[in-house]
Amino acid sequence: MQVVKYFFEEPVALEMLSEDTDPDARRRAGAPTLEEFLGAPEYARGYLAASDLETGRIAASVLPESIALILDAVLPEPRRHFTPGVTGISFTGLDGIDGLREALTDPSERSVIVCGAGDRGDNGLSLPEVVGDLIEHDIREALSSVVRLLEGGFLVLVSEPSHDGHDWSVFSPRPLADDMRTAMAEHLRGISGYVIPFRRARAEHRFYFEQVDPEIYDEFRVTT
Known part of the structure; x- marks a missing residue:
């Protein structure tokens, strides 16, 4: 059994991407007004992973062909791959499927894919400088750079270490779950695809559900 899974949270307000990891920080700062809450930009974040139970390998990079087909249908152009x-x-x-496949199997410890034309006005944003922050630091320490890219209208994928390669954290200026679901339905053959809300997969055994009980998320399984 081979599995591609996308965990998502959308919409997520910019304040949810705060670098302050203190859970009491927002209470001390005071609750936002209704006007501030309704006016706050809302984005999407996700996590793209995969596993091959036949070989025992776990990582999005172990199924590059399938992941490339899905991302090619979802990611806007142009697409830029940054590595150390x-x-x-x-x-x-x-460029197309081949370029994505190469990026998905890149052996770099950390790489970043930035997609789109940045149509929200980047205010002099320097992609190499901002992306460099994401490559050189843990993503929790570089969330301000993620926010700058989102504010500019860019979609961002950041590689994350996994058991046998890497997965991808996804940050988008627009919802992606429906597009991921459609792309999986169109391109996955002989592979099980799932699009699952983050709130339903907080525990580790639920993240690796296909190894424990594949039927636990039947309601989120994509029909091909």
Whole structure:
């Protein structure tokens, strides 16, 4: 059995992407007014993972062909792949399925894919500088850079270490769950696809549900 799974939370307000990990911080700062709450930008975040139970391998990178097909249907263009370089951050434009496949199997410890034209006005945003922050730091320490990219209208994927390669954290200026569901239905053949709300997968055994009880998330299984 091979599984591709996308966990999502949407919409998520910018304040939910705060670098302050103190759960009491927002209470001390005071609750937002109704006007502030309704006017706050809302984005989407997700986590794209996969596993191959036949080989025992766990990571999105173990199923690059299937993941590339899904992402090609979902990600806006242009697509740029950033990786650590000898003298700084290296940048490569991604062309179609082949480009995505190469990015998905890149052996770099951390890489970032930035998608879209940045149509919300980037206010002088320097992609190499901001993306460099994401590559050089843990994502919790670089959330301000994620926010800057989202505010500019970019969709961002950040590689995350997994058991046998890497998965992808996804941050989007618009909802993606429905698009992921549609792409899985169209492109997955002989592979089980799931689109699952984060709130239903907080425990570790639920994240690795396919190894414990594949039927636990039947309601979120994508019909192909």
